[in-house]
Amino acid sequence: MSGGVDSSTVAAMLRAEGRNVIGLTMQLWNQRRLAGHEGMPESVQGRCCSIDDVYDARRVAETLGIPYYVVNHEERFERDVVRPFVEEYLAGRTPIPCSLCNNHLKFDQLLVVARQIGADRIATGHYAQVVFDEPLGRWLLKRPADKSKDQTYFLFGLTQEQLSRTLFPLGGMTKPEVRELARKHNLVIAEKPDSQEICFVPGGDYKRFLEAYLTEQGELPAGISSKTIAGEMVTTDGKVIGEHAGVHNFTVGQRKGLGLATGSPLYVIQIKNDTRQVVVGKDEELYSRTLRARRVNLISTPELQEPMRVAVKIRHKHQPAPALIESAGPDEVRVTFDQPQRALTPGQAAVFYDGDIVVGGGWIENSAS
Amino acid sequence: MVRRVYLDNNATTPVLPEVLEAMRPYFGEHFGNASSIHRHGQETRAAVDRARESVAALLSCPASEVVFTSGGTEADNLAIFGVASPGDHIVTSTIEHHAVLNSCRHLEAHGCEITYVPVDSCGLVDPGDVKRALRSNTSLITIMLANNETGAVQSVEEIGKIAAEAGVYFHTDAVQAAGKIRVDVNKIGCDLLTISGHKFHGPQGVGALYVRKGTQLEPMLFGGRHERSRRAGTENVPGIVGLGKAAELAQTGFERGDDQAMSTGRGRLERELLKIEATGLNGEGAPRVPNTTNIYFDGIEGEALVIALDLKGLAVSTGAACSSGAIEPSHVLTAMGLRPDRAKASIRFSLGKQNSAEDIEFALATVPATVSRLRELSPVYRNLVSK
Numbered sequence: 001m002s003g004g005v006d007s008s009t010v011a012a013m014l015r016a017e018g019r020n021v022i023g024l025t026m027q028l029w030n031q032r033r034l035a036g037h038e039g040m041p042e043s044v045q046g047r048c049c050s051i052d053d054v055y056d057a058r059r060v061a062e063t064l065g066i067p068y069y070v071v072n073h074e075e076r077f078e079r080d081v082v083r084p085f086v087e088e089y090l091a092g093r094t095p096i097p098c099s100l101c102n103n104h105l106k107f108d109q110l111l112v113v114a115r116q117i118g119a120d121r122i123a124t125g126h127y128a129q130v131v132f133d134e135p136l137g138r139w140l141l142k143r144p145a146d147k148s149k150d151q152t153y154f155l156f157g158l159t160q161e162q163l164s165r166t167l168f169p170l171g172g173m174t175k176p177e178v179r180e181l182a183r184k185h186n187l188v189i190a191e192k193p194d195s196q197e198i199c200f201v202p203g204g205d206y207k208r209f210l211e212a213y214l215t216e217q218g219e220l221p222a223g224i225s226s227k228t229i230a231g232e233m234v235t236t237d238g239k240v241i242g243e244h245a246g247v248h249n250f251t252v253g254q255r256k257g258l259g260l261a262t263g264s265p266l267y268v269i270q271i272k273n274d275t276r277q278v279v280v281g282k283d284e285e286l287y288s289r290t291l292r293a294r295r296v297n298l299i300s301t302p303e304l305q306e307p308m309r310v311a312v313k314i315r316h317k318h319q320p321a322p323a324l325i326e327s328a329g330p331d332e333v334r335v336t337f338d339q340p341q342r343a344l345t346p347g348q349a350a351v352f353y354d355g356d357i358v359v360g361g362g363w364i365e366n367s368a369s
Numbered sequence: 370m371v372r373r374v375y376l377d378n379n380a381t382t383p384v385l386p387e388v389l390e391a392m393r394p395y396f397g398e399h400f401g402n403a404s405s406i407h408r409h410g411q412e413t414r415a416a417v418d419r420a421r422e423s424v425a426a427l428l429s430c431p432a433s434e435v436v437f438t439s440g441g442t443e444a445d446n447l448a449i450f451g452v453a454s455p456g457d458h459i460v461t462s463t464i465e466h467h468a469v470l471n472s473c474r475h476l477e478a479h480g481c482e483i484t485y486v487p488v489d490s491c492g493l494v495d496p497g498d499v500k501r502a503l504r505s506n507t508s509l510i511t512i513m514l515a516n517n518e519t520g521a522v523q524s525v526e527e528i529g530k531i532a533a534e535a536g537v538y539f540h541t542d543a544v545q546a547a548g549k550i551r552v553d554v555n556k557i558g559c560d561l562l563t564i565s566g567h568k569f570h571g572p573q574g575v576g577a578l579y580v581r582k583g584t585q586l587e588p589m590l591f592g593g594r595h596e597r598s599r600r601a602g603t604e605n606v607p608g609i610v611g612l613g614k615a616a617e618l619a620q621t622g623f624e625r626g627d628d629q630a631m632s633t634g635r636g637r638l639e640r641e642l643l644k645i646e647a648t649g650l651n652g653e654g655a656p657r658v659p660n661t662t663n664i665y666f667d668g669i670e671g672e673a674l675v676i677a678l679d680l681k682g683l684a685v686s687t688g689a690a691c692s693s694g695a696i697e698p699s700h701v702l703t704a705m706g707l708r709p710d711r712a713k714a715s716i717r718f719s720l721g722k723q724n725s726a727e728d729i730e731f732a733l734a735t736v737p738a739t740v741s742r743l744r745e746l747s748p749v750y751r752n753l754v755s756k
Contacts, residue, residue: 022680112746113673116673116677116742116747118677118680
């Protein structure tokens with residue numbers, strides 16, 4: 001229970017069904033931890049893990065008359081989500097912390113705690129559906145009724161064991177319906193605005209967060225613009241046209257903030273981790289047809305024995321594009337799109353869909369073959 | 370209906386029925402302000418005086434040396450801030466309650482020097498360390514009497530002698546000792562001593578600071594001349610009456626041998642729980658208050674065990690109540706040299722006067738099975754066992 005509308009309504013729904021419900025809030029990040037570092041706000045309100053949110057979740061649990069506990073997973077969160085998030089950026093990739101959190105915290109640690117305290121399953125406020133397919137003998141992850149709220153992109157890493165112990169009660173509802181239900185249950189948070197940003201990055205300013213975190217860790221004494229991470233801006237044909245203060249400032253497809261004055265618009269085409277070069281070029285150079293996905297998790301099928309026609313989503317807001325996927329080694333899948341796709345971004349996920357069914361997904365390693 | 374057994378009496382205790390009865394009139398018919406001249410005031414003044422005498426009897430001191438406060442934290446703060454000035458040096462320990470530790474840290478940031486004396490693996494301060502820590506500008510030694518997490522009782526009498534010889538004020542936080550073991554300010558030789566009502570079956574929101582006559586104590590709250598100008602503010606009469614009654618009951622309890630009975634119950638609980646494999650007693654070898662035991666269960670998360678037990682009706686804790694929600698493992702157990710994973714796998718069981726032998730049996734019927742369940746699902750424990 002995050003203290004938000006979705007998870008609160010889930011608790012209310014399950015309670016109304018007469019289920020034995022236990023409310024848990026994961027304390028994942030101390031929002032005051034980096035306060036006072038340059039550019040970081042002194043206090044953060046209305047954010048995940050803030051005192052206000054725990055207060056809201058507790059009030060909801062009390063209204064519903066369910067037992068409620070806060071479990072502290074800050075250590076694991078830092079190790080499995082925050083650290084990789086920082087390191088991915090420093091390696092020139094664009095990470096998705098929410099997927100890491102789902103894989104390592106919510107559907108791993110939290111599920112363990114839930115089972116330890118005697119619960120058979122966990123229910124969350126994610127917009128997704130989980131169903132057991134008898135003929136296949138597998139648990140399937142499906143897109144929700146409210147396509148605008150679809151969160152399956154962040155859930156591609158769920159294993160069969162995890163799916164078998166998970167309930168997504170909002171899967172068949174729209175957001176307005178959820179709010180209506182929250183009002184009906186007199187939940188104090190019924191009108192609370194949705195959270196959109198990465199929960200531990202105040203104001204969505206990840207660069208400031210990186211700087212504050214690395215400074216706190218003593219890994220960046222001279223400030224992030226120090227020489228150790230600065231590098232060159234080069235064109236696709238290898239011409240040096242400028243300098244940059246760190247690869248973490250860039251993401252593939254980015255146009256703004258390149259600090260280059262040229263006649264035609266330039267975009268980040270590639271970030272080379274080994275040489276710290278940021279490659280820029282024209283928009284059309286951003287398109288490619290193939291990508292390699294690593295650390296693939298398959299859901300609807302145990303393995304890819306032969307190539308499969310699917311639709312592939314390469315970022316949260318991407319319209320899934322028709323493609324062929326085929327096995328390219330253990331835990332690796334090669335994706336070939338029918339049409340070239342813009343800005344395949346290392347660090348993001350490629351999630352494979354068969355209609356509403358999530359076939360699986362993996363982490364985009366590079367756009368090259 | 371789930372049976373509920375409460376074994377977290379170091380966090381707080383239930384108010385005994387006699388205490389509640391003693392307090393009741395002071396919420397109703399006896400509502401007067403103890404400072405008032407009229408009859409209403411006289412009634413409550415008399416009640417406050419009687420309570421002060423009961424508390425004085427519990428601590429073996431004159432009633433005039435008892436200052437009522439809003440609780441243990443305020444009494445600790447008053448003792449420390451009331452005595453220390455910028456430029457002073459203070460000696461304390463690494464295992465103090467946060468009411469003492471954070472007061473010292475605050476003073477450290479405002480011109481005082483603090484020495485945090487370590488403890489050994491049993492959780493005991495070596496009085497020799499205290500002595501060696503003294504400097505020419507030391508104004509205060511503040512070392513707790515009994516630890517809230519382990520129950521370990523410090524050698525306060527020795528420390529009292531050291532303080533007296535050096536001419537340094539000695540404060541001891543006796544919040545976890547008062548009502549559990551006999552506390553005599555003259556035997557201890559302290560100048561300041563803190564107690565809290567709700568830790569021994571009195572109400573929350575009331576405590577007291579013993580202040581030896583002649584101690585130069587600056588007040589922290591300014592206003593009227595309450596508590597001999599040492600603590601301004603209209604007296605919390607119902608609370609003070611409750612504290613007095615609790616002190617009186619604690620005193621008669623000692624005469625009846627309550628502490629022995631409690632020690633017997635704790636002994637059974639501890640012996641049986643330590644039969645579970647991969648467990649151990651934290652603070653083994655130290656003299657302890659009779660109600661507390663702190664046990665580690667390797668391979669589990671204490672937090673999960675506390676929740677699982679609560680859902681089965683057994684209330685225990687992972688340590689100081691104030692630590693919950695923090696990432697750091699207990700500062701007390703860490704100071705004793707426990708590995709962080711073991712500190713996090715530690716559970717405190719603390720008994721109160723309301724607990725019966727059946728309560729202990731309930732705990733013994735609940736804990737082992739719950740620990741097994743947690744361990745079955747714990748990857749950490751599987752690794753531990755396979756090693």
